[in-house]
Amino acid sequence: MSTREFNFDGLVGPSHNYAGLSFGNVASFNNVKSASNPKQAALQGLAKMRALAARGFAQGMLPPQARPNFRLLRSLGFTGSDAEVLARAYKESPVLLASAYSASSMWTANAATVSPSRDTADGKVHFTPANLNNKLHRSHEHVQSGRALRAIFHDERHFAVHEALPSTPAFGDEGAANHTRLCRDHGADAVELFVYGRVEFDPAAPAPVRYPARQTLEASEAVARLHGLQEARTVYVQQNPAVIDQGVFHNDVIAVGNANVLFYHEQAFADEQGTLLKLRQALDGVGAELAPIRVATGQVAVADAVQSYLFNSQLLSKPDGKMALVIPRECEENAAVAKYLQGLVASGGPVDELVHFDLRQSMRNGGGPACLRLRVALTDQEAAAMHQGVIMTEALYHTLVAWVDRHYRDQLAPQDLADPALAIEIAAALEELERLLGLPGLYDLG
Numbered sequence: 001m002s003t004r005e006f007n008f009d010g011l012v013g014p015s016h017n018y019a020g021l022s023f024g025n026v027a028s029f030n031n032v033k034s035a036s037n038p039k040q041a042a043l044q045g046l047a048k049m050r051a052l053a054a055r056g057f058a059q060g061m062l063p064p065q066a067r068p069n070f071r072l073l074r075s076l077g078f079t080g081s082d083a084e085v086l087a088r089a090y091k092e093s094p095v096l097l098a099s100a101y102s103a104s105s106m107w108t109a110n111a112a113t114v115s116p117s118r119d120t121a122d123g124k125v126h127f128t129p130a131n132l133n134n135k136l137h138r139s140h141e142h143v144q145s146g147r148a149l150r151a152i153f154h155d156e157r158h159f160a161v162h163e164a165l166p167s168t169p170a171f172g173d174e175g176a177a178n179h180t181r182l183c184r185d186h187g188a189d190a191v192e193l194f195v196y197g198r199v200e201f202d203p204a205a206p207a208p209v210r211y212p213a214r215q216t217l218e219a220s221e222a223v224a225r226l227h228g229l230q231e232a233r234t235v236y237v238q239q240n241p242a243v244i245d246q247g248v249f250h251n252d253v254i255a256v257g258n259a260n261v262l263f264y265h266e267q268a269f270a271d272e273q274g275t276l277l278k279l280r281q282a283l284d285g286v287g288a289e290l291a292p293i294r295v296a297t298g299q300v301a302v303a304d305a306v307q308s309y310l311f312n313s314q315l316l317s318k319p320d321g322k323m324a325l326v327i328p329r330e331c332e333e334n335a336a337v338a339k340y341l342q343g344l345v346a347s348g349g350p351v352d353e354l355v356h357f358d359l360r361q362s363m364r365n366g367g368g369p370a371c372l373r374l375r376v377a378l379t380d381q382e383a384a385a386m387h388q389g390v391i392m393t394e395a396l397y398h399t400l401v402a403w404v405d406r407h408y409r410d411q412l413a414p415q416d417l418a419d420p421a422l423a424i425e426i427a428a429a430l431e432e433l434e435r436l437l438g439l440p441g442l443y444d445l446g
């Protein structure tokens with residue numbers, strides 16, 4: 001039985017906008033209150049999904065969430081008709097309105113942590129939706145993320161979708177953005193690597209001082225327990241607090257792994273040598289050998305990595321055994337990064353191809369190629385058991401492009417969030433999307 005890694009990209013929702021909601025995420029802060037183009041954002045994301053599917057990579061999509069979240073607004077004391085709720089929220093607290101309107105669920109690397117069936121005690125694929133409790137605008141995603149995952153991975157013989165961890169600082173969980181699976185190949189025994197930013201119950205543990213560490217060790221350990229992972233095949237390491245303070249708000253902004261390759265910046269981890277040693281030992285236990293690709297500060301400075309999103313790339317295994325690196329355009333525009341990448345593909349190492357995409361709309365909110373996708377390794381049997389309507393095909397691509405063209409605006413400025421027509425347009429779009437994807441009841445629109 002073969003196993004393939006599916007990448008489930010988030011379809012960008014119709015309310016994509018720049019609200020500067022993510023303190024510690026440099027791009028989000030820099031682009032605050034500029035006008036966005038939701039239509040272009042969705043089409044850029046779809047173009048990536050289509051191109052990778054056409055290349056033969058297993059590609060799925062996760063639908064956007066219903067926005068604005070009226071339940072959130074009403075729970076914060078905004079009352080009356082929907083139009084009144086929007087008007088009052090805009091007048092009294094535009095930031096709360098933007099939080100209820102955020103399309104941030106597009107970054108599906110933060111939707112959940114996923115452990116393939118090969119790794120888990122009960123032989124099921126386990127998902128834990130991330131509580132994302134560090135940011136208000138993301139803290140309400142997990143309800144619909146869980147609902148969507150349960151709709152797609154509905155067969156309980158194969159899949160287990162947990163509740164998110166308790167939404168309290170001790171269990172700050174950002175999902176797969178801080179999680180990597182290392183192995184010989186996707187179907188083989190593997191080591192799951194969890195990278196945390198701080199430790200709640202150890203005041204002596206290092207922590208960043210300027211920007212928040214979103215992921216805790218306690219959350220990572222809880223996810224590993226829920227998934228029934230083996231201790232010897234689970235590695236926890238700390239992210240370097242100094243890089244969090246330079247804008248590396250998730251580990252996937254400074255490192256990415258695939259199969260036995262770990263592509264990382266020398267400053268990524270609090271203890272680089274300790275991290276490599278732990279990984280080597282654990283991988284030895286599953287008959288695999290770590291192949292690190294280390295990028296030195298002299299080659300690419302942390303600031304260039306943050307600006308270009310070099311490490312927020314997707315490393316994809318090709319049938320010939322080599323790997324392609326899926327990068328955003330910004331990598332080609334940054335001189336140091338472009339030079340590094342030329343050397344990387346010429347080096348004779350595992351990466352022999354660069355595939356670049358224009359993802360500027362998402363990038364301006366700090367979301368690159370790897371943020372936009374959730375990896376789910378599935379056996380053929382599991383792949384057949386999931387809902388098939390979200391697998392990217394040429395037909396689905398064209399259906400979704402036409403749907404985006406029908407429903408999305410090509411400009412959204414901060415004041416547009418107060419327009420009651422926008423909420424009505426989005427509700428109509430999502431009602432149609434449920435039908436197009438064959439997922440009735442996907443949204444709790446009541």
Ligand SMILES: N=C(N)NCCC[C@H](NC(=O)CCC(=O)O)C(=O)O
Nearest residue numbers: 019020021022025028109177250371
């Ligand atoms: N690295 C990964 N895996 N994901 C990137 C998430 C970007 C997201 N940006 C935002 O939420 C900005 C929204 C705004 O400001 O409007 C975040 O900071 O959580």
